Amino acid sequence: MADLDIDPFIVMEVMRDAAVLEQQGADVIHMEVGQPGTGASGAAIAAVTEAMSSGLPLGYTVALGQENLRQRIAAHYANSYGLEVSIADIAITAGASGAFVLAFLAAFKQGDRVALASPGYPAYRNILVALGMEVVTIPCNDETGFQPTPEILDQVDNLAGLIVASPANPTGTMLSSNELKRLSEYCDNRSIRLISDEIYHGxxxxxxxxxxxxxxxxxxxINSFSKYFSMTGWRVGWMLMPSDLSQNIERLAQNLFICPPAISQIAAAASFDDLAELDQHIDVYRESRALLLNRLPQMGITRLAPADGAFYVYAFVGHLTDNSLEWCKKLLNEAHVATTPGVDFDQGRGHQWVRFSFAGTTEAVTNALNRLEKWLQKS
Ligand SMILES: Cc1ncc(COP(=O)(O)O)c(C=O)c1O
Known part of the structure; x- marks a missing residue:
């Protein structure tokens, strides 16, 4: 541990600074954090209430998770993708984050080279470093929707793994079905283990x-109940495991976590009962997204990643600053709008980018945009 050098997850530090301001009485609007402003669905809460009042012991479950939940997830693949998935291939995990640790440990060994796009979700990089893998950063830009392509990968040697996310964080950009297929074939043909983070599906x-x-x-x-299912704090997600990794993943899960939280598994299974409620959240996100895509350019912030999915707008602010960390701090301290500096996602070019999350209410997004507009006029 002594010489382990892990980067901070900057968005968590912004949240901490915002909390300090709030303790001093400031009314901070949160556009930094990637979590729905809503809670778990009514169906999930009802199932939890029933489980608690019926006196269930809620003890350990098997390491890969309750069969009932795994069946619901298998049914979800049949209904949403027309894909048959066996419950033996499904592991329930402590969110996508728990799945990353299990997947990286099972798929890679120390020193293995694992590629990921930059900008990208910072925890991939930080977890890989903590586990002793070599991170190969692939700078991607607007031309490929900030996503890697087989042509870009051709320029990188000796890869053991590739991580992709579609929709991605922080850009919201997506790989088309054909682009994902090409990447999958590219990796399979070269024995590169592809890890597909599908947390923003839906x-x-x-x-x-x-x-x-x-x-x-x-x-x-890798997928999770955190985003579409609006259950961030419940810490429950899932993974589809290739058959050659499943035994090691199960053994790692037994030893590292014993099992995912029992109550969260009950809530997660029930949340499939009422997807209509969850679909309503998307209408709110769509409205907030339109507001941002419309109003940011009016303020002179014109270069925006496409935001095909997820709930983020990744915006170029290089004409306003070369130090997005300081810019976001100033915006937080002076206008009480919390945003995430691009350096969290892209250590090279992120000094000129900022991520706005629109996962809260449309009213909050409107107010934040009003404050940003005034602040930009003053600064
Ligand atoms: C791309 C991506 N993957 C994974 C996670 C972590 O998700 P979880 O809450 O399921 O651990 C996040 C959280 O923001 C994310 O953006």
């Missing part, structure tokens, strides 16, 4: 999402 604004398992089952699929 949160899209027109484009279809494909799961990488439609193109073969050598990849690892």
């Amino acid at each position: 949160l899209t604004y027109g484009q279809e999402t494909a799961t990488v398992w439609e193109f073969g089952q050598k990849s690892v699929v």
Whole structure:
């Protein structure tokens, strides 16, 4: 541990600074954090209430999770993707984050080179570093929707793994079904383990999402109840495991976590009972997204990633600052709008980018935009 050098997850530090301001009485609008302003669905809460009042012991479950929940997830793949998935291939995890640790440990060994797009979700990089893997950062830009392509990967040697996310964080950009298929084939042909983070599936604004398992089952699929299902704090997610990794993943899960939280598994299973309620959240996100895409350019912030899915707008602010960290701090301290500096997602170019999350209410987004507009006029 002594010489371990892990970068901070900057958004968590912004949240901490915002909390200090709030303790001093400030009314902070949160556009930094990637979590729905809503809670778990009514169906999930009802199931939890019933489980608590019926005196269930809520003890350990098997390490890979309750069969009932795994069946619901298998049914979800049949209904949403027309894909048959065996429950033996499904592991319930402590959110996508728990799945990353299990997947990376099972799929890679120390020193393995694992590629990921930059900008990208910072925890991939930080977890890989903590586990002793070598992170190969692939700078991607608007031309490829901030996503890697086989042509870009051709320029990188000796990869053991590739992580992709579609829709992605922080850009919201998506890989088309064909692009994902090409990446899947590219990786399979070269024994590169593809890890597909599908946590933002269900949160899209027109484009279809494909799961990488439609193109073969050598990849690892990671998903979660945090985003579409609006259950961040419940810490429950899932993984589709390639058969050659499943035994090691199960043994790692037994030893590292014993099992995912029992009560959260009950809530997660019930949340499939009422998807209509969850779909209503997307209408709110769609409205907030439109507001941002419309009003930011009016303020001179014109270069925006497409935001095909998820609930983020990744915006170029290089004409306003070369130090997004300081810019976001100033915006927080002076206008009480919390945002995430691009350096969290792209250590090279992120000094000129900022991520706005629109996962809260449309009213909050409107107020934040009003404050930002005034602040920009003054500064
Ligand atoms: C791309 C991506 N993957 C994974 C996670 C972590 O999700 P979980 O809450 O399921 O651990 C996040 C959280 O913001 C994310 O943006």
